[in-house]
Amino acid sequence: MIETIQRLEAAARALEPDPAQRGAWLDAVRAYAEGFLDELEVLPTYTRDAGQSSKLDLSITERPGRLGALLENLHETVDGPGINPASGGHLGYIPGGGVFPSALGDFLADVTNRFSGISFASPGAARMEAGLVRWMAGLVGYPEGAGGDLTSGGSIANLSAVVTAREAMEIRARDIPDACVYMTSQAHHCVDRALNVAGLGECRLRRVPVDDRYRMDAGALERSIGSDRRAGLRPWLIVASAGTTDTGAVDPLEAVAAIAERERLWLHLDAAYGGFFMLCEEGRAVLKGLQRSDSMVMDPHKGLFLPYGTGAVLVRDVRLLAAAHAYQADYMQDARGGAGAAEYSPADLSAELSRPFRGLRLWLPLKLFGLAAFRAALAEKIWLARYFHARLSELDGFEPGPTPELSVVTYRYVPKRGDADAFNRALLQAVHDDGHIFVSSTRLDGHFTLRLAVLNFRTHRAEIDYLLDLLVREAARLAAA
Numbered sequence: 001m002i003e004t005i006q007r008l009e010a011a012a013r014a015l016e017p018d019p020a021q022r023g024a025w026l027d028a029v030r031a032y033a034e035g036f037l038d039e040l041e042v043l044p045t046y047t048r049d050a051g052q053s054s055k056l057d058l059s060i061t062e063r064p065g066r067l068g069a070l071l072e073n074l075h076e077t078v079d080g081p082g083i084n085p086a087s088g089g090h091l092g093y094i095p096g097g098g099v100f101p102s103a104l105g106d107f108l109a110d111v112t113n114r115f116s117g118i119s120f121a122s123p124g125a126a127r128m129e130a131g132l133v134r135w136m137a138g139l140v141g142y143p144e145g146a147g148g149d150l151t152s153g154g155s156i157a158n159l160s161a162v163v164t165a166r167e168a169m170e171i172r173a174r175d176i177p178d179a180c181v182y183m184t185s186q187a188h189h190c191v192d193r194a195l196n197v198a199g200l201g202e203c204r205l206r207r208v209p210v211d212d213r214y215r216m217d218a219g220a221l222e223r224s225i226g227s228d229r230r231a232g233l234r235p236w237l238i239v240a241s242a243g244t245t246d247t248g249a250v251d252p253l254e255a256v257a258a259i260a261e262r263e264r265l266w267l268h269l270d271a272a273y274g275g276f277f278m279l280c281e282e283g284r285a286v287l288k289g290l291q292r293s294d295s296m297v298m299d300p301h302k303g304l305f306l307p308y309g310t311g312a313v314l315v316r317d318v319r320l321l322a323a324a325h326a327y328q329a330d331y332m333q334d335a336r337g338g339a340g341a342a343e344y345s346p347a348d349l350s351a352e353l354s355r356p357f358r359g360l361r362l363w364l365p366l367k368l369f370g371l372a373a374f375r376a377a378l379a380e381k382i383w384l385a386r387y388f389h390a391r392l393s394e395l396d397g398f399e400p401g402p403t404p405e406l407s408v409v410t411y412r413y414v415p416k417r418g419d420a421d422a423f424n425r426a427l428l429q430a431v432h433d434d435g436h437i438f439v440s441s442t443r444l445d446g447h448f449t450l451r452l453a454v455l456n457f458r459t460h461r462a463e464i465d466y467l468l469d470l471l472v473r474e475a476a477r478l479a480a481a
């Protein structure tokens with residue numbers, strides 16, 4: 001038996017590289033990361049996959065590989081084709097970028113592998129996450145007693161909030177056919193998905209009309225709730241957006257909150273994109289009323305420029321979040337109660353147990369850069385969107401959408417003849433073919449519409465000017481064709 005164990009140990013020790021080996025790997029990874037960042041300025045933001053990704057080395061074999069060869073393969077197959085979200089030219093969907101200190105935080109969190117889910121296992125990690133959540137709750141104006149959880153992203157955070165609302169409002173299976181949910185057509189599709197996943201897909205979904213800037217019509221919301229009540233139905237949830245993904249529209253938060261309070265409905269705010277604009281004056285001016293919601297979602301991997309993998313759910317009364325996620329497990333008995341019992345652990349506030357230590361990738365950049373840099377970057381993004389909108393308004397043929405409230409601008413070109421949708425599709429194609437800038441499109445009022453979303457911290461005026469020049473040039477070429 002001892003011999004067997006010794007033989008296995010000798011082979012298993014391969015999983016514990018010595019300092020020289022670790023140092024060599026670190027040097028190679030560091031060189032790769034530096035090379036990647038150096039190339040950001042010159043490489044395209046969008047590269048069509050001409051078969052590069054199919055060369056990914058997927059052979060999982062018994063023998064150890066060489067890091068040098070693996071990094072070369074990674075460079076060609078993964079870091080080549082597709083969108084480069086780290087690039088300042090990424091102006092599509094909702095970008096973020098990926099601030100460098102988060103990578104260092106992830107590295108340290110992975111080396112130390114602290115178990116952040118339970119305070120007993122890592123009081124420091126749990127304290128860091130609770131502290132960061134409290135900071136966010138304070139930023140949006142929630143009272144003492146608010147709390148939340150760092151999630152993998154906004155979709156899961158929205159799911160967590162919907163489940164909390166369901167439990168807090170005591171919506172049981174038998175209530176669902178009569179239970180009414182209110183949101184606009186502009187709500188993020190992950191809210192529909194969250195309702196389905198939470199078993200609420202058979203609620204009556206009311207699409208509240210929007211105004212000419214795609215914001216919820218509060219009067220229509222109130223009338224819809226009233227007529228549902230008169231019909232004997234059960235209104236219970238309003239989902240409003242503080243910055244829609246499509247157009248950046250902010251629903252009239254104060255008016256919607258007043259209705260939710262008067263009608264005693266749960267108000268959930270999806271501020272995944274817009275929430276962190278609370279850090280700048282320009283943002284605070286349009287986000288008035290956030291603090292009147294019952295729950296909220298915001299995405300550090302958007303508004304704080306973190307790499308993908310960090311969202312947050314905040315609940316005005318943290319006890320309701322805990323109640324919706326309560327669990328019992330005998331094998332966890334050592335981890336419950338005791339000194340920290342008054343403070344919730346992340347595992348008390350989510351459906352996760354084991355999870356990445358998300359706090360460190362958030363704490364490190366906030367501490368290393370300080371808030372002033374984030375405030376400036378967020379205000380700069382708002383001004384860049386306004387600048388793009390103003391410049392575009394002066395250009396012949398271009399039709400900009402509403403003046404941006406935050407940092408999304410919709411626009412299209414209206415050709416003198418021919419099909420406008422086909423023209424704008426071709427224009428988008430031309431921008432993608434150029435590759436320097438990546439923008440995306442949507443459909444608004446039935447029209448194919450281009451959009452610009454400025455939220456990568458590496459995006460500055462040079463990128464916006466490049467895009468404007470490119471649009472003018474390509475639109476002229478297409479119009480002449």
Ligand SMILES: *Cc1c(COP(=O)(O)O)cnc(C)c1O
Nearest residue numbers: 153154155188244245270272273
């Ligand atoms: C991005 C976004 C989501 C989804 O968040 P993920 O982090 O991508 O899961 C939800 N709502 C809004 C408004 C968003 O912009």
